[in-house]
Structures are given as C-alpha cells and as structure tokens.
Amino acid sequence: MTKPYGKPGDVTELVSSLGWMEEDLSSQDGDRTPEIEGRYMLNSRGQMELGSEDMEEEEGDEDEEMGLDGENAPKRRGPKKKKMTKARQERFVVRRVKANARERSRMHGLNDALDSLRRVMPCYSKTQKLSKIETLRLARNYIWALSEVLESDQSPESHGFVEMLCKGLSQPTSNLVAGCLQLGPSTMMLNKLDEKCGIPGAGGQQGHPISYPSPGLPSPPYGSLEASHLLHLKGFKGVAYENSSPNECSSGTPPYDGPLTPPLSISGNFAVKQETSPRETERNFTHHAAHYLSSHPYPPSSLVGLPAPQVHTLFQGSRYDLPLDMGFEPFAPSHMVTSQISTIYSE
DNA sequence: TAGGCCATCTGGTCCT
DNA sequence: AGGACCAGATGGCCTA
Numbered sequence: 420m421t422k423p424y425g426k427p428g429d430v431t432e433l434v435s436s437l438g439w440m441e442e443d444l445s446s447q448d449g450d451r452t453p454e455i456e457g458r459y460m461l462n463s464r465g466q467m468e469l470g471s472e473d474m475e476e477e478e479g480d481e482d483e484e485m486g487l488d489g490e491n492a493p494k495r496r497g498p499k500k501k502k503m504t505k506a507r508q509e510r511f512v513v514r515r516v517k518a519n520a521r522e523r524s525r526m527h528g529l530n531d532a533l534d535s536l537r538r539v540m541p542c543y544s545k546t547q548k549l550s551k552i553e554t555l556r557l558a559r560n561y562i563w564a565l566s567e568v569l570e571s572d573q574s575p576e577s578h579g580f581v582e583m584l585c586k587g588l589s590q591p592t593s594n595l596v597a598g599c600l601q602l603g604p605s606t607m608m609l610n611k612l613d614e615k616c617g618i619p620g621a622g623g624q625q626g627h628p629i630s631y632p633s634p635g636l637p638s639p640p641y642g643s644l645e646a647s648h649l650l651h652l653k654g655f656k657g658v659a660y661e662n663s664s665p666n667e668c669s670s671g672t673p674p675y676d677g678p679l680t681p682p683l684s685i686s687g688n689f690a691v692k693q694e695t696s697p698r699e700t701e702r703n704f705t706h707h708a709a710h711y712l713s714s715h716p717y718p719p720s721s722l723v724g725l726p727a728p729q730v731h732t733l734f735q736g737s738r739y740d741l742p743l744d745m746g747f748e749p750f751a752p753s754h755m756v757t758s759q760i761s762t763i764y765s766e
Numbered sequence: 767t768a769g770g771c772c773a774t775c776t777g778g779t780c781c782t
Numbered sequence: 783a784g785g786a787c788c789a790g791a792t793g794g795c796c797t798a
Binding site: 514517518521522525 | 785787
Binding site: 515526527 | 770771772773774775776777
C-alpha cells in the first residue's frame with residue numbers, strides 16, 4: 420500500500436485553520452523544523468486527507484457516494500466503516516500529533532542514551548561524533564576487550580586488545596581509535612571529573628586546569644603504539660566476528676588528526692584519584708578492604724555479586740569509601756568491584 | 767552526484 | 783483507549 424505522503428509544510432495551514440496544536444508545535448526543537456503532520460493534506464474539497472486507514476475510509480465512502488463501485492472495483496467486505504466526520508478527523512490528527520511528539524521524545528531519549536554511551540567509550544570526541552552504529556560496535560568491542568583483559572593475561576597495550584577494539588569498525592572509526600591511542604591519558608578522566616564536580620560545559624575538549632596522571636591499571640605510555648601497527652588487523656585470532664571484513668581497520672588512511680579524546684585505557688571508565696599509581700591504588704584498596712571487611716557488621720561475602728552501585732552505597736556509608744579509593748565509578752562493572760572484594764575476602 | 771547518516775512521520779502491533 | 787515500541791519511508795545535510 421502506498422502511503423499518501425503529502426508535502427511538509429501543509430501542517431502550518433492545517434493547524435492554523437483548525438486553531439489547535441499550538442502547544443505541540445511550540446514544544447518542538449528549535450534547530451530543526453519537524454515535518455510535523457506535513458503528510459496531512461487538504462483534498463480538493465478542502466478537507467483533510469489522512470493516513471492510509473482513514474484515507475481508505477474516505478475513499479470508500481466517496482466511491483459509494485459517487486457510484487464508482489461497479490464491476491471493476493471489488494466490493495468491500497466486512498462491516499461498513501464509519502464515515503469520517505470532521506470531529507473524527509480532528510481527533511485523528513490530534514492523536515497523530517501527540518504520537519509524533521511522543522515518538523520524537525522517545526528517539527531523543529534513545530539518542531541521549533547513545534550519547535552517554537559515547538562518552539564512556541575509549542574514543543569520545545564532541546567534534547567527531549561516532550555514528551550510532553559505530554558507537555554500538557565500539558561498545559561491543561570494548562566490553563569484549565575488557566573481558567579478555569580480565570579473564571586472560573591479555574594486556575590492554577597489546578595488539579590483541581587494539582585489534583579487538585577495532586574489529587568490525589569502519590576505517591574512520593579505526594583511525595579515531597588509533598588517534599586516541601597515540602594520545603597520552605588526559606581528557607577522559609578530566610571529563611569524568613568535571614561531570615562529577617558538576618562543572619557546566621565540561622566534559623569535552625575545552626580542557627580543565629587539572630592535571631591527571633595516568634589512570635590505574637595499564638601503565639603508560641599509551642601512545643607508544645604505532646597507528647600503522649594498530650590498524651593492521653589481518654590475521655586476528657580472536658573471536659570470529661561476522662561483521663568484520665578485510666578492509667576494516669586496515670592501514671593506508673591518513674591518521675585521525677582531529678580533537679582527540681580519552682586515552683585508551685582499561686581503567687578509562689573509572690575515575691582514579693590522581694597521583695596514585697596502580698600499585699598504590701591496589702595497596703590502598705587491600706588495606707581499606709581488609710579494614711572494612713574486618714569491621715563491617717555483615718558478612719563481606721554478601722558483597723560479592725552485588726551490583727556495583729550497591730557496593731558503592733555500602734562503602735560510601737563507611738568512613739573508608741573503599742571503591743572510591745579504588746577508583747570505581749558507580750557504573751563500574753560489578754565484577755570489577757566484587758571480584759576484588761572476593762579476592763581479598765578469600766585471602 | 768552518490769552514498770552515509772540522521773530526524774521525523776507514520777501505521778502496525780502489543781501491552782496496560 | 784492510549785502509550786510504547788518498531789520498522790519502513792522520506793527528505794535534508796554532509797562528504798568523498
């Protein structure tokens with residue numbers, strides 16, 4: 420069935436003629452004129468023509484009225500549809516406009532969530548935004564790569580880690596990742612700190628006069644990897660990816676020279692207090708954990724398996740603020756938090 | 767100009 | 783009945 424699309428812009432006349440919907444229209448985003456109800460057309464009689472269903476009703480009625488239901492046209496079966504009165508038309512349009520507004524808002528919510536995801540990706544740039552599909556692919560790879568780091572001896576500085584990150588990504592995105600790898604740790608941690616501190620407008624490339632040392636786990640230099648190496652991903656022996664192709668992540672394209680974002684770092688998602696080396700952090704964690712576990716009223720084993728936010732809450736209530744010292748953000752993967760607790764508890 | 771990406775509208779389906 | 787979710791269609795913008 421062909422949709423009876425009209426031309427965008429008709430809605431203005433429509434709305435003004437009907438004298439409603441001002442509220443809905445005024446609630447639209449300013450930067451882009453939505454094609455709201457542009458597909459409601461005025462027919463030759465000056466009446467609204469609506470979407471397929473109602474359109475058919477109109478046509479059906481009209482056919483009967485005009486005696487066009489002859490031998491050529493198949494007779495319509497089923498109950499006779501109601502006539503499209505003006506009141507029904509108006510109700511339909513109102514319903515449609517409201518549905519459109521909801522749908523827009525829903526998609527904005529989805530995009531906001533996608534933006535949040537972009538911000539915790541190892542390559543976040545306000546100026547060079549990853550597309551939706553690339554964001555999802557990179558997220559998938561990131562999770563996979565981090566899991567590999569946790570479960571094996573895989574180093575985040577290894578080729579394998581980078582290969583995992585780039586697997587299935589487009590060449591530009593791979594370049595972006597490579598560009599991030601060539602940059603020392605910096606902006607991402609700042610962004611996170613800024614967000615935590617509620618600094619307005621922070622979180623991007625504007626910079627902030629706080630120096631941040633290399634975050635925990637893998638030690639610098641992050642930029643020691645050659646982009647040309649990072650982009651040679653042929654012969655990767657990781658998990659098979661259906662989306663990967665020989666061309667992806669290959670070298671030969673100019674390196675990304677735009678604003679760079681977060682350092683590639685396994686701890687990139689975790690805010691680690693500055694001037695704490697990974698070893699120090701670990702010592703602190705052990706110390707505090709031991710303290711906490713020996714003094715907390717309920718069995719520490721109950722912490723294992725808890726979602727990170729809950730563990731966080733528990734520790735925030737104590738004077739040790741354990742996970743914070745450890746550098747976990749509330750959204751840190753629970754296994755990162757609880758596995759550490761588990762390890763210490765078993766010692 | 768073609769292709770990629772995106773925002774929006776729309777109708778269908780499912781659920782409350 | 784109305785809302786959420788989804789997928790198809792469409793047109794705009796941008797870039798190679």
